[in-house]
Amino acid sequence: MKAIVLLSAGIDPVSGRPAPVGGEVRAIGLARALGAKTLIGLHAGASVPALADYGGYGLKEIICLSGGEHDPVAALAQFLIRASNVSAPDLVLAGTRGCGGADTGLLPYRLAEKLGWPIATGIAAPLEEQPAAGRLALAQARARGAVRPVHVTLPCVVTVSDMAECVPSFVFADKRAVQVRDERAERTPQGEMEEGLLRPYRRRPKLISAARTGGTGGQLLVDPTPEEAAAAIIAHLRSLGVLAAADEASSSKMT
């Protein structure tokens, strides 16, 4: 399988210095977990030194489309259509959100639309049982560790969840060995500019949820019998809804 990982030149949210983006690093890990034979990094824009960091996470080759920063979607789509004449990629992986730009996470969706490919989003891992060739079974990450199976036809775009655990280890020697190649993108007209005023972020208070203020109000049992204590714990956990009710528990055991 041939996979392409989309790399944005991101920054570190704390220091503001160029740094790899978590979702894109995980995308490299997911491509490897899917058993991609060739794995190429693709960046729309001029090459920057920070891109070499992705090499340390397992990319051998990174292609930069210089001049593509005006309209990344068009530049990336052109490259992929051109590449499909030679050897078509089966899979394009991207992070869920960029870090340092508009950070809308819209680029992979736009690219999928432009290529006419389906898109599977927020993926954490491949599923164990894979369907026949031409389709891919993936696990979509959801809150509280839950997953949702997603079946998607190839070729497709996949965005990788920031919660995915497939973070590849960093190898410094690989970082030094990576080839970052510049390729001229065809001139595309400037994409639409975002209107509005850009300014430093101001932290604003969040609304306080009503649920959090209405606490249970500290209940204390001093030296109860073990039976009383256990009954109190079970009742309390049931009232919080974290422990299944007795009839549910017994029915789930039977099924």
Added chain:
Amino acid sequence: MSGVRHRRHPRAERAARVVSGRTRPRYDMAGGGADVVAPSGRRRRDPRNERARLLTTGREGRPRLVRAGLSKLAAASIATVSSVSKKIRIENPEFLIAVIPDMIDGRLDRFDRQLLGAARKLADAGGGAVVVLGARSAPPMHETLGQAGADRVVLTGADGSDPEARVDELVTLLDRLPPRHVLLSESEDGADLARRLAARTGGALAAGVEVLGARQIIRPCGAGRQERASEPASLMTLAPDRIAAWDGAEHEILPLEIENVAPTARNRVQVGALRAADPATMNLGVAPFVVAAGRGVTDFDGFRATVAALHATPGASRVVCDNGDMPRTTQVGASGTVLDAVCYVAFGIAGAPQHLQGLGRVEHVVAVNTDLHAAMVKRAGLAIIADAQHVMPVLCEMLAKERQA
């Protein structure tokens, strides 16, 4: 020296206050509501008397002082608000605001209500109406929608299992409406749907809006170091817990004539049903229910059995991990995992600051400890002062017995 100094004459004052007609002498010390005139000729305030006059019963029977002397009016207005509740009707709206709530199981959650609150803000600024696009498979209750601030409801046929079919249907519906703004929430499903819509229509998307007004929205960008202020976009997603839900009068849901769209399956992407994670092996940082052991636990087989019986994720304090009684991956605290759990049960954990740091966002704590003065007992919503070794086996037994019954 100017003039005579007026002196009070207590006996005469008292005589003036005598209430006649009784055998025993009685005095009216309140002064009948009128202000007292001091012997100097200055009127004197009687604060106690004033207070009694201003006192009314406010909300929830709490005493309330109405300073403007409107005590009677205030009482009347409270009465009318509670007895007459008129629904707001918007018959001929200037424009429409579409809201696509997540509505898991057809219920409006907190974020969906905030979404409707934001839509009301935009609509009320110019006489617009709020249209909710709900799913036909789990239709929402009109009454709850009206209370949350919706004016119209449109039901769509496609569910979430084929996201592309759902987007096709929504795009056609929105074309027929067409609304001035479309609002979704920046939750997992809402965020995905909003981006699919934006990509399909080719329009702009204002993602994760934190401040919303009729003229301006503000959203973070640039790795959360910058923000962009602009006019409200045609498609927006709202960050959770930023914009208040609608708490005004109920709106009346009026019918809306719109041609239904038959969704056509595309089958390129198929999303299955949600599978909850196995608590025993789940990542501690995302687990909803954690049961942890500290040095007060000596019977670790019993502890593991309790965790399994409760269907919880196991945790431990550092001392326990250092001793090798539990694996290092289960350590909770500053040098372990910070939890995002709903509930945390601590057996024999003292609650050192380094450990409590790991409970950052945990709402409910249950502590079992022999020490009444342990910090964990102070943090707990339910604290049990008992030996963990005695409580754990009984807890297991009770749960096993319930399961058999």
